[in-house]
Amino acid sequence: MKTGLVARSGIAVFIGFAFLSLSPQIRAQFAQVPMGSAFSIPEAQLLKPEALVQLLQTTSKDKPLLLQVGSHMLFAQAHIPGSEYAGPGSQPAGIEQLQNRVNSLPRKKLIVLYCGCCPWNRCPNLGPAFAKLHDMGFANVKVLYLANNFGADWADKGYPVEQGY
Amino acid sequence: MSVIPKAVGFAPRTLRCSSTVKLFLWLCVGVNAAQAQVAPTSLLHKEAPEFVRTDLENRKLDLRAYRGKVVLLDFWATWCASCQIEMPRFVAWQSQYGPRGLQIIGISMDDDPALARRVFEEQKLNYPVAMGDEKLGQLYGGVLGLPLIILIDSQGKVKARFRGEADLKLIEKRFKPLLRP
Numbered sequence: 001m002k003t004g005l006v007a008r009s010g011i012a013v014f015i016g017f018a019f020l021s022l023s024p025q026i027r028a029q030f031a032q033v034p035m036g037s038a039f040s041i042p043e044a045q046l047l048k049p050e051a052l053v054q055l056l057q058t059t060s061k062d063k064p065l066l067l068q069v070g071s072h073m074l075f076a077q078a079h080i081p082g083s084e085y086a087g088p089g090s091q092p093a094g095i096e097q098l099q100n101r102v103n104s105l106p107r108k109k110l111i112v113l114y115c116g117c118c119p120w121n122r123c124p125n126l127g128p129a130f131a132k133l134h135d136m137g138f139a140n141v142k143v144l145y146l147a148n149n150f151g152a153d154w155a156d157k158g159y160p161v162e163q164g165y
Numbered sequence: 166m167s168v169i170p171k172a173v174g175f176a177p178r179t180l181r182c183s184s185t186v187k188l189f190l191w192l193c194v195g196v197n198a199a200q201a202q203v204a205p206t207s208l209l210h211k212e213a214p215e216f217v218r219t220d221l222e223n224r225k226l227d228l229r230a231y232r233g234k235v236v237l238l239d240f241w242a243t244w245c246a247s248c249q250i251e252m253p254r255f256v257a258w259q260s261q262y263g264p265r266g267l268q269i270i271g272i273s274m275d276d277d278p279a280l281a282r283r284v285f286e287e288q289k290l291n292y293p294v295a296m297g298d299e300k301l302g303q304l305y306g307g308v309l310g311l312p313l314i315i316l317i318d319s320q321g322k323v324k325a326r327f328r329g330e331a332d333l334k335l336i337e338k339r340f341k342p343l344l345r346p
Contacts, residue, residue, distance in 0.1 A: 071242060072276045076299035078309055088276070090244055118311050119330060122246045148329050149310020163299075 038115075038126040038143070045130070046145040047112060049154055055112075056082070062110070064142070069098060069129040070115035074150065078161040080114065085165070089115070089129030098129055099136065107137045114143070116150025207306065208326065213238070213317045214304040218295035221278070221285050226270065226295045229321075234268040235343045237336070238305075238315040240297060241271060243280040245311040247330045252288045254333050259292045265344040266319065272297040274308055318343050 047055070055064065066083035068075050075085045087097030102111065111133060115125045126143055133141045146153040155161050208214075213228065213236070220226040228236070239255060241248035259269050271294035273281035278296050285294050302308035305315060306326070316325040316339055325339050 071244065071274060073274050073297070073299055073302065074309060077302045077307055088244065116310060117242070118245050118247060122330075124244050124246070151307060151309030152328065155307065155309050163303075 038120050038123040040127045041130050041143050045141060045143055047142040048145055049157065049159060052080075052112065052142075052144055053159055056080075064110040064112045065102070065105070066112050066114070067098065067101065067129075068115065069094065069113050069125045070117040070123075070150075074117060076163065076165055078150065078155055078163055080154070081160050081162045083114070086129070089113075089125035089127070089132075094125070095128060095132050098132055102133065102136065102138065105138075108140050109138065110140045110142070111138060112142045112144060114146065114150075116144075116146040116154060118149060120145065120147050208315075208323045210322055210324070212321050213315065213323050216301055216304065218272075218301075220293040220295045221273075221282050222293070224293065226293050228270070228317075231268050231270070231317075232321050233319050234266050235319055235340055236315075236317040237267065237269045237340060238317060239269060239271045240274055240302070240305070240308050240311060240313040240315075242274040242311055243284050244275070248312045249284065249288065251312060251331075251333060252284075252290065256289065256291050258337070262341075262344055265346070267340065267344055268292065271295070272301065274302065274311060316340055316343075 056066075063082075066080055067086040068079050068083050069086050069089040071088060072085055079085070084101070086101050087094030089095060089098065102109075105111075113126060113129050113133075115123050115129075117123055117125060130141060130143055215228050217225065217227045217229075228238075237255070237258075239248075239251075241252075243249075255269050255271075258267060269292040271285075271290065271292060273284075273294055274297045275281045281294065281296060284290075297308070305313070310328065312327075312330065314327040314331060314336060315323060316327070316336070318324050324343065325336075327336055
């Protein structure tokens with residue numbers, strides 16, 4: 001038992017040293033998780049890209065409402081076909097735009113939010129957008145999990161995109 | 166009143182492990198992989214697409230005018246925390262390597278120029294910054310996530326494309342040999 005404790009302590013010390021030896025940029029990833037970041041979204045609400053593709057293919061009648069809550073400039077370059085731009089979640093004007101878009105919808109409507117502006121733990125848009133929908137009483141909100149960005153985790157993977165406004 | 170019922174950990178369940186060792190491995194491998202992608206694209210070793218803009222100080226910014234210099238084209242935005250973390254280093258590089266022919270050019274992908282202008286002033290950027298748009302993004306292979314840094318040599322050829330949070334030491338290592346001694 002004592003041996004196990006020593007081994008675990010050793011592993012903990014090793015991890016500590018190894019973490020400190022990581023580059024400043026990598027350490028910053030964990031040291032500076034911004035308030036309201038995508039990390040605040042409950043795990044159960046996350047949707048992986050392949051799951052969304054499947055959902056879009058199989059859902060025939062009640063299609064989910066797909067909303068991009070990041071930068072309009074990124075949306076104009078490439079977005080998921082059928083999705084709408086709903087304003088940047090990090091800004092009050094964006095939250096207002098999102099609210100106006102969904103206000104009249106039934107609260108059980110399936111809504112899928114996505115952004116992909118930057119690495120997941122840096123995204124300033126998804127956390128506030130998700131929180132807003134939650135506050136409004138929407139109980140069926142999913143968030144597309146893009147670990148790095150929309151380019152790397154969606155477009156480069158060959159998932160469908162379209163351009164324009 | 167909390168609006169979020171439960172905070173998520175480092176990543177979705179599929180990425181989480183019960184073992185601390187597995188978690189550490191994920192941190193090292195997964196996150197490192199997300200950092201710097203020196204992405205080979207169709208632009209590589211070809212002429213950098215030309216563009217002319219007006220910078221945030223109302224001066225003409227013509228990429229062609231920088232022929233003879235090594236250019237780091239930095240696509241950024243105010244909502245991109247990683248981009249702003251990199252900026253002090255870019256300011257230092259511009260001072261240190263500018264005399265040897267380095268020119269950093271910022272392209273803000275913000276929708277609102279006022280936001281970009283504020284960061285330009287706050288960060289005391291010592292290099293020109295112009296506003297980008299979707300056309301410019303598409304010229305450079307699509308800016309579908311930030312940061313994105315394009316390294317252009319003195320002949321105007323694209324030498325590297327760094328996407329995501331890049332290792333700045335790696336970028337420095339790539340552009341230094343291209344500079345004048």
